[in-house]
Amino acid sequence: xxxxxxxxxxxxxxxxxxxxxxxxxxxxxxxxxxxxxxxxxxxxxxxxxxxxxxxxxxxxxxxxxxxxxxxxxxxxxxxxxxxxxxxxxxxxxxxxxxxxxxxxxxxxxxxxxxxxxxxxxxxxxxxxxxxxxxxxxxxxxxxxxxxxxxxxxxxxxxxxxxxxxxxxxxxxxxxxxxxxxxxxxxxxxxxxxxxxxxxxxxxxxxxxxxxxxxxxxxxxxxxxxxxxxxxxxxxxxxxxxxxxxxxxxxxxxxxxxxxxxxxxxxxxxxxxxxxxxxxxxxxxxxxxxxxxxxxxxxxxxxxxxxxxxxxxxxxxxxxxxxxxxxxxxxxxxxxxxxxxxxxxxx
Ligand SMILES: *Cc1c(COP(=O)(O)O)cnc(C)c1O
Numbered sequence: 094x095x096x097x098x099x100x101x102x103x104x105x106x107x108x109x110x111x112x113x114x115x116x117x118x119x120x121x122x123x124x125x126x127x128x129x130x131x132x133x134x135x136x137x138x139x140x141x142x143x144x145x146x147x148x149x150x151x152x153x154x155x156x157x158x159x160x161x162x163x164x165x166x167x168x169x170x171x172x173x174x175x176x177x178x179x180x181x182x183x184x185x186x187x188x189x190x191x192x193x194x195x196x197x198x199x200x201x202x203x204x205x206x207x208x209x210x211x212x213x214x215x216x217x218x219x220x221x222x223x224x225x226x227x228x229x230x231x232x233x234x235x236x237x238x239x240x241x242x243x244x245x246x247x248x249x250x251x252x253x254x255x256x257x258x259x260x261x262x263x264x265x266x267x268x269x270x271x272x273x274x275x276x277x278x279x280x281x282x283x284x285x286x287x288x289x290x291x292x293x294x295x296x297x298x299x300x301x302x303x304x305x306x307x308x309x310x311x312x313x314x315x316x317x318x319x320x321x322x323x324x325x326x327x328x329x330x331x332x333x334x335x336x337x338x339x340x341x342x343x344x345x346x347x348x349x350x351x352x353x354x355x356x357x358x359x360x361x362x363x364x365x366x367x368x369x370x371x372x373x374x375x376x377x378x379x380x381x382x383x384x385x386x387x388x389x390x391x392x393x394x395x396x397x398x399x400x401x402x403x404x405x406x407x408x409x410x411x412x413x414x415x416x417x418x419x420x421x422x423x424x425x426x427x428x429x430x431x432x433x434x435x436x437x438x439x
Pocket of ligand 1: 151152153154155157178179232265267268293304
């Protein structure tokens with residue numbers, strides 16, 4: 094059976110062009126800095142993100158981990174949203190491996206963190222009882238708040254706050270190109286206020302593997318050593334970097350199509366009384382919803398029934414479901430999903 098896989102944009106496959114680029118990629122030993130394809134990807138990514146240098150890493154998780162460890166010493170503290178990926182879904186790596194203290198503060202419904210909450214999280218540097226405040230992490234788009242794009246104005250205000258208090262700002266831009274397309278601002282504009290930014294090639298951009306971490310030369314110099322420590326020094330990595338170059342050249346603008354299909358999916362869902370779409374959903378490529386209380390299906394039953402109809406989706410938190418549009422989701426897939434809802438719960 095063929096499934097339409099709405100679970101995540103990480104399920105995307107490399108395009109034919111990517112496979113060709115991978116097959117013919119020029120490679121060298123990237124641990125020696127000699128892989129021309131990795132170097133080209135890092136330069137391109139740095140240019141697109143408006144930073145001095147880039148570093149190809151295995152995943153978004155490694156990008157955030159390396160960034161936090163480069164910015165913070167053991168016993169220093171990173172302030173981040175309670176709905177942030179680094180807090181929720183990275184196995185506490187910054188604490189486990191970096192000795193960095195995680196200080197969570199609430200995310201507002203629009204994905205931002207209120208400046209007064211950041212202010213209240215600040216530690217007293219003179220008090221030996223307290224860890225040392227060092228870093229603020231923002232996420233754009235903010236995944237768990239609905240794939241919401243974070244405005245440049247807000248990012249600037251958070252960066253101003255950080256600077257005023259001698260903190261650094263890291264931007265988890267796993268889907269920064271979705272934010273860029275949704276807001277009509279370049280990724281470099283959105284990332285400009287941050288000291289470092291990471292983004293995923295392996296999500297909506299369809300590359301099979303990899304993320305790039307970008308920042309100034311000193312930061313990337315530190316990050317390069319940390320990548321090695323974490324086992325992320327890859328040898329002829331140009332094979333996968335080649336797909337990343339195609340991703341940046343060809344797959345950014347088409348994200349607008351994914352946003353349109355998410356809107357179409359939401360429109361279909363609005364017509365079904367037993368489903369309650371999350372407020373303001375969708376804003377990019379993610380649709381969040383809940384089932385009405387009188388729907389008598391448990392979560393596993395609902396997911397299994399949808400699967401029977403050829404539609405894969407997932408629960409994002411108890412009682413809440415997430416569907417993500419991407420290159421593998423056609424108009425037909427959206428129609429099929431809406432039909433499946435009618436059949437399963439209609
Ligand atoms: C997916 C994601 C990551 C991690 O990326 P992986 O490549 O899956 O490790 C980090 N942050 C956000 C917001 C993400 O959505």
